[in-house]
Amino acid sequence: MLTAPQKDPTPRLAPAPTPKTASLADTANSFGLHDTLQYGPRSFAAEVTATRTSGLKDRLDNWDATQDNLRLVMERNVYGMHMPMRRLMERKLVSHNPHMPALRQSNVHLDVLMGRDETLQPADFMMPASEFTQPMDIHSDMEKKLRM
Amino acid sequence: MEAISVDMNRLKAGEVNLGTSIMAVQFKDGVVIGADSRTTTGSYIANRVTDKLTHIHDRIYCCRSGSAADTQAIADVVHQHLQMYTQMVGGAPSVHVAANVFQDLCYTNKDNLSAGIIVAGWDKEVGPSVYNIPLGGGLFRQPWAIGGSGSTYVYGYCDATYQEGWGREETVNFVKNTLSLAMSRDGSSGGVIRMCIITEEGVERAFVPGNELPKFWEGNEVLGAPLKTKEVSDAVPMPVDA
Numbered sequence: 109m110l111t112a113p114q115k116d117p118t119p120r121l122a123p124a125p126t127p128k129t130a131s132l133a134d135t136a137n138s139f140g141l142h143d144t145l146q147y148g149p150r151s152f153a154a155e156v157t158a159t160r161t162s163g164l165k166d167r168l169d170n171w172d173a174t175q176d177n178l179r180l181v182m183e184r185n186v187y188g189m190h191m192p193m194r195r196l197m198e199r200k201l202v203s204h205n206p207h208m209p210a211l212r213q214s215n216v217h218l219d220v221l222m223g224r225d226e227t228l229q230p231a232d233f234m235m236p237a238s239e240f241t242q243p244m245d246i247h248s249d250m251e252k253k254l255r256m
Numbered sequence: 257m258e259a260i261s262v263d264m265n266r267l268k269a270g271e272v273n274l275g276t277s278i279m280a281v282q283f284k285d286g287v288v289i290g291a292d293s294r295t296t297t298g299s300y301i302a303n304r305v306t307d308k309l310t311h312i313h314d315r316i317y318c319c320r321s322g323s324a325a326d327t328q329a330i331a332d333v334v335h336q337h338l339q340m341y342t343q344m345v346g347g348a349p350s351v352h353v354a355a356n357v358f359q360d361l362c363y364t365n366k367d368n369l370s371a372g373i374i375v376a377g378w379d380k381e382v383g384p385s386v387y388n389i390p391l392g393g394g395l396f397r398q399p400w401a402i403g404g405s406g407s408t409y410v411y412g413y414c415d416a417t418y419q420e421g422w423g424r425e426e427t428v429n430f431v432k433n434t435l436s437l438a439m440s441r442d443g444s445s446g447g448v449i450r451m452c453i454i455t456e457e458g459v460e461r462a463f464v465p466g467n468e469l470p471k472f473w474e475g476n477e478v479l480g481a482p483l484k485t486k487e488v489s490d491a492v493p494m495p496v497d498a
Contacts, residue, residue, distance in 0.1 A: 121361065
């Protein structure tokens with residue numbers, strides 16, 4: 109899976125604490141107003157981003173993206189502006205998957221480029237695939253994928 | 257539902273701390289860097305023989321003070337950066353480049369870090385140089401620099417003692433004496449003195465064990481000593497008119 113590259117040109121060592129935000133965008137309906145039917149009456153407490161209860165959660169969620177960004181910034185400083193562009197281009201090229209969204213998806217080339225070809229995550233060996241089979245609706249899966 | 261919240265500052269409170277005395281002094285042919293060897297977690301000494309002099313490149317070392325984790329992370333990133341730089345440029349980086357990489361990291365991350373670093377070394381362009389990067393992430397080139405919690409006790413000694421034009425022996429003695437004084441006054445500094453002498457020829461490590469530290473005034477308990485009674489046996493009676 110391609111982690112989203114952060115648009116941060118500075119060499120952050122650890123994720124910066126995310127600021128508290130309040131936004132109508134999450135609950136807006138097609139008129140641009142708060143959708144009371146779906147989300148209930150409008151309240152400020154609900155609008156402030158719920159994830160701000162713990163700095164630790166944000167830090168852990170953004171950890172991999174931040175470390176990757178640090179590497180890209182370092183390469184930009186040493187080799188030049190072209191280097192991070194090339195790396196991101198390589199990752200994008202390699203992620204192109206013309207196959208159907210089948211059960212097992214593994215992209216060794218992307219793992220190598222992301223530097224995780226020699227690491228094991230618990231998900232790799234602790235999830236018996238049989239428990240997680242979705243009903244095979246290949247047509248809707250392909251529709252979703254091709255309209256991306 | 258109330259989510260469990262973790263106070264990030266509380267996590268940092270008990271972490272391993274390099275309360276410390278570090279210094280670097282430049283002399284004619286190179287630099288001498290030195291540090292004490294104590295790492296504390298609160299009042300427990302986590303490591304009494306720490307090596308705070310970290311190799312960054314062949315002729316560039318840094319002294320670390322502040323949070324042990326933060327300074328190790330920064331030093332690792334700079335080390336990697338300079339390795340890539342060496343491959344790209346085809347030669348050793350100058351101390352100025354290394355110091356600027358440190359400064360870039362320390363300043364950008366100043367909200368997250370507590371790290372005071374002294375970068376020192378020898379390079380072909382300039383010869384020996386010492387750069388001080390205190391807590392805020394500023395960069396200062398100086399002929400000598402001291403840092404860490406123990407440094408506050410020895411600013412006066414250093415100002416009074418330092419002379420320009422010293423050779424290697426005098427500089428090593430200066431570093432040894434300064435660090436001894438700092439270690440004897442500062443609770444978070446102690447152990448042994450580790451030094452590196454960096455010249456064009458190479459890097460030489462020196463070690464002064466705790467029982468061979470230079471000794472200065474050790475203190476004297478005055479209160480509680482027995483009162484000195486004055487001898488009156490040789491008193492002569494005064495002639496008095498009857």
